[in-house]
Amino acid sequence: MRRILIANRGEIALRIIKTCERMGIETIAIYSDADAGLPYVKAATEAVRIGEPPVAKSYLQVEAIIDAAKKMGADAIHPGYGFLSENAEFAETARREGLIFIGPEPSTIRLMGDKVASRETMEEAGVPVVPGSIAGIGTVEEAVEIAQSIGYPVMLKASSGGGGIGMVKCSSKEDLEKSFTSVKSRAKAYFGSDGVFLEKFIENARHIEVQVFGDRQGNIVHLFERDCSIQRRNQKVVEESPSPFLSVGAREKLFETAVKAAEAVNYTNAGTIEFIFDEKENFYFLEMNTRLQVEHPVTEELTGLDLVEWQIRVARGEELPAPQSGITASGHAIEFRLYAEDPEKFLPSPGKIEVFSFAEGEGTRIDAGYGEGDSVTPFYDPMIAKCIFSGESRSEALSRAKKFFDGLQITGIKTNAPLFREILENRNFSEGNYTTAFLDNR
Missing domain, CATH: 3.30.1490.20 (ATP-grasp fold, A domain)
Known part of the structure; x- marks a missing residue:
């Protein structure tokens, strides 16, 4: 695999470029007119204009993206997350045109993308469903x-x-x-x-997911869980691992069930099985995301593994880089999604970022898609950066998060940073005592 076209934008495009550079792989970025000056466009080996700002005229243009990949000499496409990442027709078209699609089989994407069919498949496999x-x-x-x-x-x-x-x-x-x-x-x-x-609807629920990976040789492993219960309007805001909620027994049963779910569809590449837990640790299948997750850095910080590298290696036909026995987790990691939005109304706050200053230190990882002088436009998801903190313990990771947000300076737009400061000061959150209703009840 010599050249990869990244069919995405912003921080996930930068994240993929970082791994490709380390692996000696050239990258091709695509961009809309609204994104022409963003960091990921400059970081790629080459960049191609894909269309006007609206997604329907740019990042969802299957034919234009495939044409760009062929003209630029790409031999593979990485879809990132969102946009066309879970579009079976896109994956099929890429393969038909001789391009490697860095993701699962199109048939799996289609099956798991239908929530009714996926429920039926999981029930047949003995996986509990809501x-x-x-x-x-x-x-x-x-x-x-x-x-x-x-x-x-x-x-x-x-x-x-x-x-x-x-x-x-x-x-x-x-x-x-x-x-x-x-x-x-x-x-x-x-x-x-x-x-x-x-x-x-499960009352007082916890939303916990398991990262899974499979290769074409039939090997399937889990890479532990992520607790995604801090949500607003059913959208994740904070994710962490290990979950402060799970008992040892429930965790082991969860991993066993997640692998069973992946095996039921002969899963390949990166995927996530999402579950909902009740107060008694009974859990049920929600859905399977057939792509890399926004919150994958939590797993990377916990395991020391590069999940994008794993994706590329599996797409090349290689076996998984490690068996289940060779995958270990250490310490604690937590991610906060920094958005350009009103922290109370959760409404987007587009505009030009005048100042974006923060301190980087041990256990602090910032995956940002924007820098000072860049504009957050109203055309796309307003996430500015993912702020990931790790430590030997949960308290150490939270302490680093508090220090970071206390020192964060960002002007020109509103952000949800004040919400994170409030969450970090909340006693229930500090004690790991929270559910999906946390933000509604705080």
């Missing part, structure tokens, strides 16, 4: 009937997409009737399908 509908729901009357059978509250979810955009909590029949049409419409607009399904 009680709910086992097929897509066609009418609001059908939804109400199912909700009454499993009991309120329920989560109404898009079958073909995840994240806060594709789901809403319904606490009553009236909520469900009110939300049904709007969720179907959003699902169609964002994910290309208006299919929806219902799941029982």
Whole structure:
């Protein structure tokens, strides 16, 4: 593998470039008119304009991206996360054109991208799933009937997409009737399908995921868990590992179940199995993300491994760089997603970053997509940087995080840094006593 085109932007593009440089692989960046001056464009070996700022005219242009890869002599494409990373048609097109797609099989992407089909697959494999509908729901009357059978509250979810955009909590029949049409419409607009399904809403839940990896030789391993329970509007804000919630027994059972889930679909490359836990440590399958996660640095800091390098090696047909027995975790790591947004209303705050100053030190890793003088535009996710802190203990990692955010200076835009300072001062959080409702109840 000599040249990789990165079908993404911002900090994840920079992250991939870093590993490629170390491995002696040239990189090709793509950019929209809005991103022409960003650091990742300058860092790549070469860069190609892909279109106008709106994603539909740039980063979602399959034909234009494939053409750029071929014209620039790339032999592989890394999709990063978001955009086309879980688009089976994109992966198939890349392969058809003789390009290596650095990700799982297109058939796996398609299967796991359908939330109803993935639930059915996991049930058949003996993986516990959240009680709910086992097929897509066609009418609001059908939804109400199912909700009454499993009991309120329920989560109404898009079958073909995840994240806060594709789901809403319904606490009553009236909520469900009110939300049904709007969720179907959003699902169609964002994910290309208006299919929806219902799941029982787990009260006082923890959202915990397991990083898995597979190769073409049939080896599948886990790389421990990440607790992603600090969320706003069903979107992750803080992730850490190990989870302060899990007992030894529950953790071992979780890893065993995650590997079983990956084996059920003969998984290759990087993937994440997401689970929801109740207060008694019962857990249920939520979904499988068939790509690298935003929060993968937490696992890297915990294990000392480079997950992007693993992705590239597996895509080249190599066996996993280490067996399960050779993968160890040490200490604690936690990530905070720094966004250009109002810290109270959680609304994007685009604009030019005038000052972006912070202290780097031991146990501090900043994966930033912007620097001073760069503009955060309204066209894309407003994440500025991922701030990852590690230490021999959770308290040491949190101490480093507090020191960092106390000294962080960023002007020109609003950010959610004040929210992080508040979280870090919260006693319940410090003690590891939090659920997905933490930000709503703080």
